[in-house]
Amino acid sequence: MDILEAAKKGKAKEIEALLAKGADLEATDREGRTPLMLAAQYGRTATVRLLVDKGAKPETRDTHRWNAFMLALLAPSGGVVHTTHDAVLKLLPQPKRFRLAITASWTPGKALFSSCFMRPEEMTQHMRQIHPDGMVIEALRHFAATSGRDLIAIVSADARGNTEISERPTPKDVDAVLTLRVEPGAACVQQVDRLSMLIQATLNRPEDQTPLLEKSFGAGVKTGMRGQSATNPNQHGPLYETWAKSQAGPLYWAVLTALLLG
Secondary structure (H helix, E strand, O other), X not given: OOHHHHHHHOOHHHHHHHXXXXXXXXXXXXXXXXXXXXXXXXXXXXXXXXXXXXXXOOOOOOOOOOOHHHHHHHOOOXXXXXXXXHHHHHOOOXXXXXXXXXXXXXXXXXXXXXXXXXXXXXXXXXXXXXXXHHHHHHHHHHHHHHOOOOOEEEEEEEEOOOOOOOOOOOOOOOOEEEEEEEEEEEEEEOOEEEEEEEEEEEEEOOOOOOOOEEEEEOOOOOOOOOOOEEOOHHHHHHHHHHHHHHHHHHHHHHHHHHHHHO
């Protein structure tokens, strides 16, 4: 067993023996992952502690630009909390807490407002009262505060309603600006409103036009708002809000990954 395989399996005693025989503490596999990275990825707390004590470099990055902390945080389950990996994370240098500004607006999605219950102009006014862009911001803010491991601080959030986001002043003292375009839709199908929703997300460094992240959330059969039917307009808001909450986690982890890689 070589040192990489021993690290992956959490064989701390074997690693000590291999190091005593001259094994390379910074050996890498095909993906550029060191023993410390593999031990962190697989949640091997005792092995991570040993390798750190022996002087392994936690800042080293693999071919995908991930380091040991990122592998422990994100590789096991996309950011879902695991007690084993929490213990590993405490042994590694913590990244900076990123300061994020959010600007959001909404615009009708491809399923334009063909509600069974109101005319298009009434639907537009109804959607303004629901405020879907604000729903997404609030869901993301709540996730960042309660489930996001306190790695992102949302320092400003601007929900602009049914308006275009074009020129905007760059917020001061932030690490990145997240621009969200929320696209709610409603289509009348067999006397019920079949709802849809999509988030178009773009993440930029201040005054940098090259995006760190450009991604859609809520598209597809598994993650999209599918099969959600409203039998009256009062159900629109709660259904959209539930959908926004379901997308907060994927959106948060995608933003955090982009910031850690950037």
